[in-house]
Amino acid sequence: MTDPVQDQYEAYPYPGRNPVEESARLVTGSPSRVLEIDHYLFGGQRDWNQPFRVLVAGGGTGDATVMLAQQLHDKGVKAEITYLDLSSASRRIAEQRLAARGLINVTFLNGSLLDLAAMGLGGFDYIDCCGVLHHLPDPDAGLVSLAAALAPGGGIGIMVYGEYGRAGLYPLQAALQQLAGDMPLAEQVTLARKLLPALPVTNGFRNNRFLGDHQRGDAELVDLLLHRQDRAYTVPQLATLVAGAGLRIASFIEPLRYDPGLYLTDPALAKRAASLPMLEQAALAEQLAGNMKLHIAYLSHSDDTVAQPAPEAIPLFIDWEAATIARAVQQQGGIKGAFDGLPVTLPLPRQAPAILKLIDGARTLDAIRQQAGFADWDSFMAVFRPIWRALNGINRLVLRF
Ligand SMILES: C[S@@+](CC[C@H](N)C(=O)[O-])C[C@H]1O[C@@H](n2cnc3c(N)ncnc32)[C@H](O)[C@@H]1O
Known part of the structure; x- marks a missing residue:
């Protein structure tokens, strides 16, 4: 090869x-x-x-x-x-x-x-x-x-x-290539592991705390730092x-x-x-x-392939459990988390826990609306829309018809 x-x-x-x-x-x-x-x-x-x-x-x-x-x-x-x-x-x-x-x-x-x-x-x-x-x-x-x-x-x-999140990586890839590109890959790994802790405090990779894959293992280090063909x-x-x-x-x-x-x-x-x-x-x-x-x-190839909230849509959690998330929202007044080091707080309406508790993978939004006591779709959506923006926004809630 x-x-x-x-x-x-x-x-x-x-x-x-x-x-x-x-x-x-x-x-x-x-x-x-x-x-x-x-x-x-x-x-x-x-x-x-x-x-x-x-x-x-x-x-x-x-x-x-x-x-x-x-x-x-x-x-x-x-x-x-x-x-x-x-x-x-x-x-x-x-x-x-x-x-x-x-x-x-x-x-x-x-x-x-x-x-x-x-x-x-x-x-x-x-x-x-x-x-x-x-x-x-x-x-x-x-x-x-x-x-x-x-x-x-x-x-x-x-x-x-993504280019901006990999800031500092490409100069280090180039430096490793210059220093050790002609060595067998296993030796490059050893050399890179030696070099990393000794990088100057001003080094861009050292200062990018979101790039940590190399700490998981050699395959990850090679993929991140020693790749011959890599663009963002x-x-x-x-x-x-x-x-x-x-x-x-x-x-x-x-x-x-x-x-x-x-x-x-x-x-x-x-x-x-x-x-x-x-x-x-x-x-x-x-x-x-x-x-x-x-x-x-x-x-x-087509437009409009993404499901949108509608009365017949069934909301489904991704890897989350309704009771747990409802309790957390009740306690915190919303969702708290982080995107790669960026703390995010998403306040939710006070009715959110009661609505979230009703998401069971079978009820439609209209059934949830009725059980949560909303007289009509518009008044329900006034409350559900920010819930949807937040929870679909973090890819935890999707829809199925
Ligand atoms: C970074 S790994 C990602 C593996 C997997 N998709 C994942 O996300 O865990 C890149 C993979 O793409 C494969 N690859 C690179 N170029 C390819 C090509 N032209 N056709 C098929 N596979 C390729 C490599 O062999 C390698 O297994």
Whole structure:
């Protein structure tokens, strides 16, 4: 093999995973939770009795493949999942993880996502491509290839690096390349580990406290600091990439992070920002926040694929439990958390706990409205809208029809 990217992932499959741990936990995340796919790409209205064809492009050690296979299995969906990656070492780990769960509906392929057209795999309803495009020599060609592999009405979940949140990283990558680029990768790892604690206090990477992946293991250190092909995107650059493939951004994840209103306390400025088109708002939010080290987005060929609150919509929590969140909101008067070091407080209306308690994965918003004692939809929405903005904004609440 002569491709340095392929060589890297053969030697250091990413992320470092041990198939034995499958019995202890399911790794979940965005993009590609089934609830998110439905909400952001199918308007919450996908008929899950129909077969579902999935491609995991650049599947690595299997995080998205395992999550999708497990969640679709649990939902009883007739799913056909294809895993594709350049690295056979990564593929072996992903295969072992699936085997540990007794999941068999995955086809494993080694190859490049750039060659999809020639592979004759047919159209996919959903494609996961997380942390891959920014490692291609030509990411635009990569996304064009994925877009062409979509079945009609299908969509893509991507993650690419964010430029501002990776501040300080690229000069250090270049320095390591200069110092040790000709050494075997394992020696570069040793050298990097020696160099890191000794970096000058003024070093940009040392001062970026949000970049900590290298502390998790060698595969993560290689991926962050020793990559031979790595670029990052601003929101406008990402928008250009997406438009170049004839796609649209259905939503960023988490949506609230891309809302400049989160960062602007002055009402007049917030109002100005709110009047901008969606992509300009997202670009502004990124500039103001300064801490977005990656961008997760759902992409589609069509407009309006995102579910919106309506009386028949059923709200569903992602990885949260209604009673627990209702109690926390009661105690705190809202939601408290952090986005990569940015503390966030989202005050919620006083009726929020009573409404949140009624979210059980079966009740519609209209049933919740009635049980919470609201006479009509408008008065309910006056209270529910800020709840929705906050909880969907942090990607914890989605809709299903
Ligand atoms: C950073 S890892 C991400 C793995 C996985 N998607 C995840 O999020 O955990 C990037 C993966 O993309 C794969 N890759 C890079 N270029 C590729 C290409 N042209 N076609 C298929 N896979 C590729 C690498 O082998 C590696 O496993």
